[in-house]
Amino acid sequence: DQQVKQNSPSLSVQEGRISILNCDYTNSMFDYFLWYKKYPAEGPTFLISISSIKDKNEDGRFTVFLNKSAKHLSLHIVPSQPGDSAVYFCAARDMNRDDKIIFGKGTRLHILP
């Protein structure tokens, strides 16, 4: 049973426009949510996080929104740049296990020129 779901395997966005990546989760015990970015032949790198007590966290071009009642979060990238083309993983931490993170399948983002 997948606890963290990224239902869009891929997304294409024009350079300069907004990219929106979505993530749904099922476990109400998750207290932190994270987004990771992965380029080919490299390991994932941490991008941005949000605590379950907040509904928005912004860092430069990246903003994560959390809707707890819907168990949904999204990552907004604006404006999108060519270097943003990568696979983005949504992840969540269970408050009962501070050393364990659950990942989604990832969404491949293509930024079109």
Added chain:
Amino acid sequence: ETGVTQTPRHLVMGMTNKKSLKCEQHLGHNAMYWYKQSAKKPLELMFVYNFKEQTENNSVPSRFSPECPNSSHLFLHLHTLQPEDSALYLCASSDPTTSAYNEQFFGPGTRLTVL
């Protein structure tokens, strides 16, 4: 060396071979992880070591055997693997005691092919 390193980067092995993957972190972290990434699947957590003690074995077959001799090194010993074990194996480290959201730092991975 900085960050998390993994060797080898690529490995091809037969089903009867024995090989080991190595991970080393230079970040002073106390938790280390093995993940498996197969095509079109989530990153699958395999093992967690926290202060050198195994705290998670996510129903991993015994043909995968982890070893954590100290908080900086993590090994994954492979024995009589199956072709379906072909995947990218990622190592990560973190410090759950100081990072509220347990940000994990990943190595580049070992691309394993089992023939």
